[in-house]
Amino acid sequence: MLKAAREYRWLRSLGVEERDVLRALRLASRSTLVKANDEAVVAVPSQRLGRLPRERVVSHSDLLALLKGAGHRVVATRVGRLPEEQQVYMVHVKRSGAECSCPASRLAGDPLCVHRLAAAIVLYQRGRLDLLEWLPAAVDEKKKWRRTRRMKTFRSRRRLGASRPLEF
Structure with a gap:
């Protein structure tokens, strides 16, 4: 400084x-x-x-599909990244x-x-x-x-x- x-x-x-x-x-x-x-x-x-963890792919259960009655489904999602506007x-x-x-x-x-x-x-x-x-x-x-x-x-x-x- x-x-x-x-x-x-x-x-x-x-x-x-x-x-x-x-x-x-x-x-x-x-x-x-x-x-x-x-x-x-x-x-x-x-x-x-700079404080967010690095971007990575995680898997989770799709709760919306369960609520709609489509059955259990595992979905991959990217997390750890700020949206472009932020x-x-x-x-x-x-x-x-x-x-x-x-x-x-x-x-x-x-x-x-x-x-x-x-x-x-x-x-x-x-x-x-x-x-x-x-x-x-x-x-x-x-x-x-x-x-x-x-x-x-x-x-x-x-x-x-x-x-x-x-x-x-």
């Missing part, structure tokens, strides 16, 4: 949490700048890409902000996912600071978003009785 010390200090000075910076630096080293005009497009790989996320960066199609952004509403941070690092390394005007505001928004998520999680756990010890 010595090569990325400058980027690390820059993001930490903006207030990005250390764990996010380290994850983003790891992804940025494998990211590719696809286009850089008025809008930049950065291809950022999925975090899960292998690389394209991050579109404009002066006003960045858009990412990852599940954290799309489903959970994360204002500054690790893929956006990785794209920001790639643009910072290329000297395209003009496209990163949105980053300080996004860092503040991420802090508020995390705080509200923690509050919601705490409230739901209290509602479920998770703060009390289990009674048998």
